[in-house]
Amino acid sequence: MAATYEALQEHGYADLTIKQIGESFPKSTSLIYHHYEGKDELLRDFLGYLLEHFETSVPKDEYPDARAHLEALLAHLLADELPPERESFTAAMVELRGQAASDPDYREHFDRSTAYFHDRLVQIITDGQAEGVFRDDVDPASVAALLLATIDGTRFQRVTTEDAVDVGQVRAELEAYVETRLVEETG
């Protein structure tokens, strides 16, 4: 998986060959062929690996309340600058996700991953409503859908443009949305 990651970074998806993956692989290339029929099958496995890695990398610590949890999540996912490793990780995932537009097997992977993150956001919002920090009269599923579309959009934009996107602006405005639409007024 690490060899695939390296080769994908260096060569991009469209030009990637098993031979190139083999060059980053400490063992014999024939071992790759022993496990995988070809590039497509290997990349599908690799995608599962990427998505799992992404799901576990998102903060899950204990927070004082749901609002702090949501803020930590947005700060992590919409950081101004990504460390180089996360930057190229995001690029690899976006490039593979682009393939899903013409490949139903890939779409299945992203279906599962999108539903996972949507569920997690719904849970945070529902927790916040139970805690009294978020308003009761918003629909958790719709709020989660907007948040996830914005997060996915920013991840998509940041690795497919040079400098047309200011992630800090998106995050600041999304925080203002959370404040005006979601946070229960106190006092």
Add this chain to the structure above:
Amino acid sequence: MAATYEALQEHGYADLTIKQIGESFPKSTSLIYHHYEGKDELLRDFLGYLLEHFETSVPKDEYPDARAHLEALLAHLLADELPPERESFTAAMVELRGQAASDPDYREHFDRSTAYFHDRLVQIITDGQAEGVFRDDVDPASVAALLLATIDGTRFQRVTTEDAVDVGQVRAELEAYVETRLVEETG
């Protein structure tokens, strides 16, 4: 360009060959080679064509005010169901945009296109502030950045998942955001 579009829909980006494009092309395939050195060069031209088509397809009619203009734009871009032609057009664009993650030439195209749409949204919000329908105390650039991230995210999600995304929820919640954060209270 139409032949490229057809071949891309049928075969996907990674497997696409000039020969396949030639099969949808009414003239000789050699004519394609006369104009383009290879698939990459042709697809870069094709991307320019797609982006131009997209830019001109977004409604630009006269509206009673900036709020109606923004609503029409969101209803168009975040329609519940896309007609088949727009669906496959979106899929083609997302697939090509995924390539931008590893190709700086592609990133340049999407930089230009992203800046174009951001400018258009900023203009609508600034107009609305001048007309008194939008609040003065929001930053047009940040609001535009959030709207565009959500629009790009939804376009990305809708063609790379099967049924994990409810576009109607995103649109309803984005309209609620516009209402609570942007629209000037009257009375």
